[in-house]
Amino acid sequence: MNEPFSPAALAFRDDGTLYSPRHDDIYHSAAGALAQARHVFLRSNGLPERWRSKARFSIIETGFGLGINFLATWFAWRDDTSRSDTLEFLSVEKYPFSADDLQRAHEAIIGDASIMPLADELVAAWPALAPGVYRLMFDSGAVALTLVFADIADALRQALALNVDxxxxxxxxxxxAKNPEMWASANFALLTRLSAPDATFATYTSSGDVKRALVQNGFEYRKVRGFGGKRAMLVGKRASIREESLCDALT
Ligand SMILES: C[S@@+](CC[C@H](N)C(=O)[O-])C[C@H]1O[C@@H](n2cnc3c(N)ncnc32)[C@H](O)[C@@H]1O
Known part of the structure; x- marks a missing residue:
């Protein structure tokens, strides 16, 4: 799928799921996009609890799509009286929707009136469909969304200059299996450099190639029950550096 940067086409399957003809894959589980975001990405990264101990909480995402994960995260953060002072969310996207299509997709997919005001703010702030780094600020600057419109490898390299952690x-x-570039081992090496030593991760996939790429690049994973009838997904964290390997490195 090594195509140039270009906008995404809006297409739905018969069951109402948003679909990518380019990748022959769906954007979210047929069991619900918001519920999937909450189960797979928030809860499996220990949220909201983990942001309560921090002044600044930072998230990096591979694949912004409709921004359902961002909206679910922003909503949960806003709703939490013990939240961090700020929320930083950086996401990469090579095939962004136009603002009009994003709005149509939100209206069709979100199905929760309390999230729609946030979705509307996102659409109103949506940048031009051109490669680049865009910083969108919400909630008087407490929530920052950095969108890197570029191919994943290039986007993660650009993010190295942005103090992500x-x-x-x-x-x-x-x-x-349908989009292997997104899961290349080199991208996980960049994610290691872009994350804090105690960073966690979650993903709906349990593919063997992803497990290998994670381990090769210093992550530990656990297989847990997936969302919406999926048997398994992966959760985990940066592997701690063992003292003996530190000593080896120092001698
Ligand atoms: C499953 S969707 C993401 C759904 C999204 N996280 C949400 O909350 O709506 C996967 C996304 O990855 C993007 N993508 C696919 N290949 C990419 C690449 N090589 N570089 C950057 N983004 C890519 C797709 O355009 C799509 O938006």
């Missing part, structure tokens, strides 16, 4: 990683880039 993610506490949580959302891996959400279409099925590895």
């Amino acid at each position: 993610a506490d949580a990683i959302y891996l959400d880039g279409f099925a590895p």
Whole structure:
């Protein structure tokens, strides 16, 4: 799928799920986009609890799509009286929707009136459909969304200059079998550099290639029950550096 940067086409399957003809894959589970975001990405990264101990909580996501994960996170953060002072969310996207299509997709998919005001703010702030880094500010600057419109590898390299230090990683880039570039081992090496030593991650996939890429790049994973009838998904964290390997490195 090594195509140039270009906008996404809005297409739905008969069951109402948003679909990518380019990748022949769906954007979210037929069992519900918001429920999937909450189960797979928030709860599996220990949210909301983990942001309560921090002044600034930072998330990096691979694949912004409709921004359902961002909206679910922003909503949960806003709703939490013990939240961090700020929420930083960086996401990469090579095939963004136009603002009009994003709005149509939100109206069709979100199905929760309390999230719609946030979705409308996102649409109103949506940048031009051109490669680049865009910083969108919400809630008087307490919530920052950085969108990097570029291919994943290039986007993660650009993010190295942005002081990211993610506490949580959302891996959400279409099925590895259909979109292997998104899951290349080199991208996980960049994610290691972009995340804090105690960073966690979650993803709906349990693909063997993803497990190998995670371990090769210093992550520990656990297989847990997936969402919406999926048997398994992966959750985990940056592996701690063992003292003996530190000593080895120092001698
Ligand atoms: C499953 S969807 C993400 C859904 C999204 N996280 C949400 O909350 O709505 C996967 C996304 O990855 C993007 N994508 C696919 N290949 C990519 C690539 N090589 N680089 C960057 N983004 C890519 C797709 O355009 C799509 O928006």
